[in-house]
Amino acid sequence: MSSKIKIAVVVRQLPIPVHAGLHLVIHHLLRGLAARHMVKAFVLDDSYGPELSDYFLPFSCYPAGPPGSSPSVSAAPPPRRLPLVAHYYRSTPEKLAWLQQAVTDYQPHVIIGFGYDLAPYFGLLRGNIPKVLDVVDSELLFLWRWIRSGELTASLAKHLVAAIVAARRYLPRCNALVTVSDEDTANIRRFSGNLQTYTVNNGVDCDYFQPSDRVVKIGGRIIFTGSLNWPPNQDAVSWFLRHCWENIRRQRPDASLVVIGKLLTEDLRSEWERYGNVQVIGFVPDIREHILAAEVSIAPMVSGSGIKNKVLEAWALGQAVVATPLAARGLKCEHETNILIAETPHAYSTEVLRLLGDAGLRQRLGASGRQNVLAHYSWTDAVAKFEQVIRSVLPQTGA
Structure with a gap:
């Protein structure tokens, strides 16, 4: 395999607009990877706007892409049913079948995804293509802290149980996992048992966010x-x-x-x-x-x-x-x-x-x-660390 990696990216939505949180992470990491490798996005939710017609990555949306996107692939027959925890995270047999066929047709060297809620899809995808899931924050840690702060409700308790089941069942099936902090990484390793969990810190665009003397401070x-x-x-x-x-x-x-x-x-x-x-x-x-x-x-x-x-x-x-x-x-x-x-x-x-x-x-x-x-905290460093994780799951004879 050449040094250029063919990457399939799985996301719920493409990160537009890019303001904060998960979309900010996806946008900057994909920008960096696309500058060096062959990257195509596969979008599981069909909510998109006209601004995606000139998106910087080629992409395909379920069930059909907007003008300018690549044609949808023909879906394989969907599985009869999915486990309850997969349904809890909005996974469907139809989308899983579509994603399975799309990835098979694209034939990437590696599949990467963003978001804890993609764990069922990554756990259920068949085949030998390495999978890297960036969960960003540990949902387990977030929910536990929220409950400890006094917000114990039936809904939160149900969500925590689902997060634990997903961690146990699906995260070990990924070749590598990524979080944004060492604390989140330790938590995911502990609950999933997947020791191939790594930290890639968030970055900040220091050219865009620069100090300026022209803005007058408002006292207090x-x-x-x-x-x-x-x-x-x-x-x-x-x-x-x-x-x-x-x-x-x-x-x-x-x-x-x-x-x-x-x-x-x-x-x-x-x-x-x-x-x-x-x-x-x-x-x-x-x-x-x-x-x-x-x-x-x-x-x-x-x-x-x-x-x-x-x-x-x-x-x-x-x-x-x-x-x-x-x-x-x-x-x-x-x-x-x-x-x-x-x-x-x-x-x-x-x-x-x-x-x-x-x-x-x-x-x-x-x-x-x-x-x-x-x-x-530069995005350049974050992209380099993320690429190292991707290369670590490729066959030893590869890139």
Whole structure:
């Protein structure tokens, strides 16, 4: 096999628009791989828009692609039924049969996928083509932390059981697994038994996210960014407002909080803005100026897993960040060097107030954070690590 690898990529949806989370990871890793190898995407959900007609990768959608995509392949006869856990993760016999035929026709050297919910498809695909599944965050770790935070419901318990069954049944059938942090990697190894699980950190586009002196700082401005349809981000904002905001406002009446993130419900907007001096903007296509206008970026996470892109982006912009220990987990960071870390409401409020009152400290932490992402969190490095994982599953006589 030549050094150029023929890669089949399996995704639920193509990452458009590219804003955060899983889509951000998929977009940058595929961009890097496509620049060096033969890459084609196979899309399991048929929700797509006209913007995909000029997507940078060739792709095929189930059951049929939009104009500009390659023709759909003829599906093999679907299996009669799938296990309950596969149905729980929205797997269907028809899509499995279509994917099996599509991959067989394409004849790739390796199959890669993104997202924990693809575990049943990867476990059920037949054949000897090596499979690499990037689960990104450990769903097991995320759910367990969410339940421990007091959110125990029948739905969450059911989801945790399904995640454990999927880990035991399907993840061992992958040749390699990938997560975004060493903590997530250790958790997946423990529950799945698959020792071929590796860490590929998220990156940040440091050319796009750059410090700028042209944006004027707003005194007392604090900012939180993140997808607001994601429960850990909702929990973080609610925790900060319930437990920290009154104390901060008492000592800094000019303090204001801006919350930015997509898919916000109006109920949340109303609830949060009742606290006073809180502006919930929702989604914006470009968050850079909003972050640069703030004096402090916050990451008060109390649930969730993985690496927080909000911290990486703030660092890249030269912003000072106050994080909880959970938000800082998995990051190469040091308290007082490139970040301030606090856990209790009083300690967290104290650190935010400290930054609001000390421009020199903000500048020092922001500059150190910028250097940290330049040294450790480039997408170029992430792509190189991901490619190493891919090559590790290929036959020894191959690439």
